[in-house]
Amino acid sequence: MRQYIIKRVVVSFIVLFLVSILLYSIARSVPGDYVANVTGGNPNITPEMQQRMRELYGLDKGIFEGYVSWLKDALHGDLGTSFKYQKPVVEVIKSYMAPTFALAFISMVLEILLAIPLGIIAARKQYSMTDYTIVAIAIMGISLPSFFFASVLRRWLSIGLGILPISGMVTARANYQGFDLFIDYAKHFTLPIIVFVINGIGGLLRYVRTNMLEVLSADYVRTARAKGLPERKVIGKHAFRNTLIPIVTMVGGMIPSLFSGAVITEGIFSLEGLGRVALDSVYNGDIPYLMGFNMFIAVLTLIGTLISDILYAVVDPRVRY
């Protein structure tokens, strides 16, 4: 097991290395005069920063040489200086990651908690009205762009009914402290999370359903029934544990889409998170931040995959490393 983890970590590093090459070459393909253009007109950006960016991406050096020096910097945690914030990218990421993480992880947990039972119910009643309804609603959730959902839901829940705040992270008017502040945060995060969950649950639910269908026709489920186990236990224990295996692998893969989604959701709801900053940096030509953000997500994704793989071994005894 330990050996396997070590092997996986090594492989992750290799992948990360390849990702970095890819990202670096994208940064490299930014035309030089574009850097000058984008940065030249902005008084915030000093020639030093321009120079720093050229240096960072080695625009003045050969590809190989440039990459080596960039990698060296990156390994030391230097992903460049954000043009917009005039701070090291790593610091910017640190200071804005709390809302993004909260949003992403709560949504992920909710998605899993909802998708699994619903997927199982749909599978149990394949081709029934219940099945059709659950699947149709879930797929509808993934059939509209998130900004569309967000706008319409906000129109309905916030502006129309006034149940939830329209945007922002806290109620500006009130000076909440302690638990009230926490509740206030929660209220502001509810709508973004709903949007996230609606948008993410369909894929997972469908996956659960398909796997459940597969498992339900497996021999060992028939065996379990032949033992006289009540249906509840057949599904809840024997079938469920087996559907869990593919689901675990899927969860690790959800991370990139969660963070991609943050770009839109945070923008719409004025949440100060990494996604919104990323969106702003496009408008500001803040390439160092965008690169750093992508690198950050790549690392998270790899960690997610790693955890998935390890969990995979935990839930499936057949997997031995």
Added chain:
Amino acid sequence: MTAKEQKQRLKEIKKFNAKKYKEYNKNQRRKRAPESEYVTKMADNDNIIEFDDLKTYFYTDIGTVKAVDGVSFEIKRGKTIGVVGESGCGKSVTSLSVMGLLQGPTGQVAGGSIRFNQVGKNRAVDLTKLPVKEYEKIRGNEISMIFQEPMTTLNPVFTIGDQLMECIALHNPNMKKKDIEARALETLEMVGIKRDGMLDLYPHELSGGMRQRVVIAMALSCNPQLIIADEPTTALDVTIQAQILDLLRELKDKINASIMLITHDLGVVAEMADYVVVMYAGRIVEQGTADDIFHHPAHPYTIGLMKSKPMLGEHVDRLYSIPGNVPNPINLPEHCYFKNRCEMCVDKCEGAYPELISLSETHKVSCYLRENEVKGEN
């Protein structure tokens, strides 16, 4: 058949199936039912189970498949019965009908009854009418089943012990954990694989033969009255097959349960069975004691089967094979299903499906050829 007709036909089938499914779903929803609905009387209290004109149909998209079409036989207490036939003849479906494990709503018991003698409770129940809750008490407890494919019948993510003890705990709710474990070990010992740490192993850590033994142990764990073994050796190596068969035979004497052995392998039947039922296309064509069937086969199909079995010490140029294929199970003609492949068929065979006729007290056959024999004897 023109395309239009076919379309029309499919539409009719669909409509018909929809009706059947609806009925089925309605029945399934009933978890409990008054005892009077399912408690019944055995024809002979010596029997553990009696099949009476059992009809199990599959309502598929292209028509109704009569997988089991009016099968009647019984199993005596403590006896072993072998059910023989080519694949697709309905023998597995018969066993699943007993267990109530048909894939609903497509597969349903369409008629007849399966009377099961609950010796302990001094009553008999009709399994086809049993509500789900009652069924769960019988499955795995009074009737247990050994499946064909040991590789997939065990749940890969639970340990052997877990799966074994689960069954014991379920049917013995008052048992303590320690006793359950002891019982599990006992059953493992019975099947000859008791070893330290055995209970903590996962199925994938065992060989095929070992797994089948675990499956058998599971079937034995609650002292069932009836064990249904559905091709228990087919998926195994020849040497392992022999071991498992030895084991089964050994156990048969030890546990005093009835065994319903389903197989296409006549050799296995010859070794194990007291009685033999030969099925073809969902119907019983011949039944009798092992002696009756092996030494006095009456039905042309049985004869064909016997001929196709290689015998030690006999020289044949070519192994015999029954000509033709098993007929398509949908909309079978009215006449004898075997007629088209039969080498001995006579003009009378064109008529209605032949009745089952008794050749002796134990030996019954369904063939026009033998009509005269009965008469002759009489």
Added chain:
Amino acid sequence: MKKAFLSVLLCVAMCATLLVGCGNKEAAATTTTDSSATTETTDEAAETVTAPGTYDTLVVGTQVFDGVFSPLFYESAYDGQVCDMIFTSVCVLDPDGKLVDNAGHVEVKEEGGKYIYTVTLQDGLKFSDGEPVTIDDLIFAYYVYADPTYDGNSTFGTLDIEGMADYVNSAAPLWKCLMNATADNTDFANWDEDTQKKFFEEDLPTAGAAFAQEIVDYCVDAGYAADANDVSTAAGAWGFEVAEGGTAEDFFNAMVEAYGGDLLNLSNTESAGSSLFDLLDPAYTEAIELTDVNEITGIKKVDDLTCTVTFNSANISGDKLVAWQPLVPKHYYGKDFKKGDLTSVKALNNAPLGSGAYTFVSYDNNIVTLAANPGYFKGAPQIPNLKFQVVDENTKVDLILNGDIDITDPSASLEVVAQMEENADKAAYSLVDNPGYGYIGINAENVPDLNVRKGLMCLMNREPAVKSYYGELAEVIERPMTPTVAEYPRDAKPVYSYDPAKALEYFKEAGYEQKDGKLVKNGEQLVIKVGIGDASSHPSTPILTQMANDMADMGAELVVNDLQFSVLTDMVKGGELDMWVMAWGNATDCDNTQMFGSKGGSNYQHYYSDEIDALQAKILQTVDFDERAALVAEELDLIMDAAIYMPVYQRKNMEIYNATTLNIDTLPERTTTYYNYASQIEKLQMN
């Protein structure tokens, strides 16, 4: 067993990351709230706030902050909004845009061709930390603006104040010094001989070669030259002669020769991307103290509350430049201030301290929190708390109607006005003229032919677009200047009206002819590349649509680039577009030099005319209003004749108020371009 342990470990690890992720802000680390609990709190909150007299926080909806809350350095108007609350200015604008006394007074008198401004402060002013306000604080601001390394928005350092140039130029980046000193310099007071030698013999030629190579590469990309070594052809395309087989260095030398050694000019004019000096080693950008001028002679402290500023020449907005300035506490910002080093001042950009109506509390969660300054010289503000919250443009109206915010400025449209009228019980609004205008500009370098430009002008159908987009909220203007400026010639007639036939005539005059359905000259089709920001919601979009259609009919092509605003700005600045759609804002006077002067920093149309320059210079020194207005009209006519700027509209700005929370009667009686709620924030009350 091992596995079970591992899974527990993993769960713990995951929870830990989650906690770390949410550590600094307790942002909803748990799952969503229990909905019943949520509604309860909402009800409570609603109850508490509807009781009369309980609103104690004014929330202003604004847009993204840069977080630079310093009146000396802020760039974004939204940061400026916050600064206005925290700092006081000596003088401010009244509703008519005239400079009036605030914390002090300014006077000007002419003395021997020089103009002396005397600034006097009120006595008894205090900063919010209790320190008294003195004239040193104002002078400190002047010195920050005039610092050789100042890089903020203010143009104070360029004013014609006595001694200003000496002070500003008393230090310069090393390369500039070296360049000015030339290679023959023998004065090594500020740098040593080796540096100079290395600069002129190695680094400059290297940078020059790189600079030239960039041009060559550009030519190669553009297809003018075959490959990167084909310097000769590329130079030819660029207008220089370099012998066959010449190197990039030769090319550079050729350019140096052509510019007579004026490298600054060379770099600005010829650059294919990088400036020549960007290509130098960064060490050369360090500032070098040239002279020990440590004072601006024109700025003199008279006493603790008075100073004078002496201008060498007349400046029509001199009073504003001198007195419409914030009082920044020198004892706070200037502790470590040295000439040539503003870092210590900038370090306080996120912790402002002033003498304004409010004091800074915090900036987090996208909200700037301010508290009333009890010692404010106009009286303590009535509303104890003031918050600026970043909101989305699209939700501003809803936020007001929902009561989340109290004041904000959505972009004015007929629908918003209608919605406000509909909700007259809940909200109020005011409309003021925007001190700016929208225009379509043409780059005279990319479209050098006047007739082509005129033709393009004749294809711009402005009225229907502006009318249908803004209705009553905007008007079509005929000269490139905002009508809120008094000098704007209100009776100006349209120069180019929409007339496709006439446009075609112009094009033909320019030498274009229609061949096979294409409008061509020398075999090349007329293709105009235009940039517009966020086209899907832009009033000028229909103009371009019609234009593209008409040009397609003629056989020409209009390539419309829908760009993000920042990108559009960059492309306009980089001269990459033939035509662009943009707007100017925040104009307070009739000074046009930035946009139309030959040396103007915003002269993106690259049209240079001595005549216009002369007029502009004259305007800036003409103190008499009527005379000045006439000159302005003349200047604007010249600009129109050059067909480089098509003014499109001047619209209204909107401010909307939450009538439930706000006592609307305490808003200014007259809200104008120059005067809004913020101008008398201390009088504003809440219900």
Added chain:
Amino acid sequence: MEDNKELLKKNLQEQDEFEKNQVIMTPGQLVAKRFFRNKLACVGVAIIIVMSLFCIIGPFISPYGEYEIFYKDMNTGVEHRMQEELDMSQMGINVKAPISEAHWLGTDTDGRDVFTRLMYGGRISLTVGFVVVIIELIIGIFLGGLAGYYGGAVDMVIMRLVEVFYSLPFIPIMLILSSLFVGYNISPQYKIYFIMIVMGILDWAGVARTVRGQILSLREMEYMQAAESTGIKTSRKIFKHLVPNTMPIIILIATMDIGSVILYESVLSYLGVGIAWPYASWGNMANTVTDSIILKNYPNIWAPPGLLILLTVLAFNFIGDGMRDAFDPRMKR
């Protein structure tokens, strides 16, 4: 005995004939049968057919152009088209016109016919969907096929590459690439092609992974070993024998992906890096929903594109689901 043989022969023939008369179906027919029994899948197919007709044929029927604007006489309220000779002093642009006979869904904020733009927009959205999926299939099948067939080092390298592309978050990467588009001065007409290519390149990893998995399992199958023993060329083996057997799953992925690509296009348009003005796509038309005034007052502008996206993506998903259930014989009842 002779007699009997004759009879048997006759009887066997009889049986054959009888079976011919039965309702017999080929595997393909069975799949189709199972597919069409799924009601949602049928609905999906119907929607896609209608949408395609709407987008392909629609523009030929519509009397208006994609970016044609309409003028309105401010005094009389009579509408004019942009080609007419007009007295411009009287004209306004007919923006946000309500639903009328001339404009079935009114006009948008720029005075263009919404209904017509829906047709053109659908063309773009569907084209983007199909082209991107084709690109990702080409790359994915090729690399997945190689990885699955050769295994070992080739597999290792390709799978790492797959992981690399998995770790790239789509939207943020598109944000960076959009600055590249700007940097390289790509004009709006060509931008859409670049977007399609880039999306295809970013999206192939899933296909490759699936194809590889399929091929790994197929390779072990007997028929493949049979093919192996005949000594046919490797490329032929991979792309003639192995890949076609992965077709069902590939078609499945393709169907599902078309839907998600259409969604991605709309998100990109929302972020301002997608299909640029003046070209219509359902995505950039649906963006109007974020304008709260349009959301409130002009459902005829924002709802139709949203609805079409919803229906189309839903349809592709339904079809995909139906196909999966139909292809998988274990799922039959």
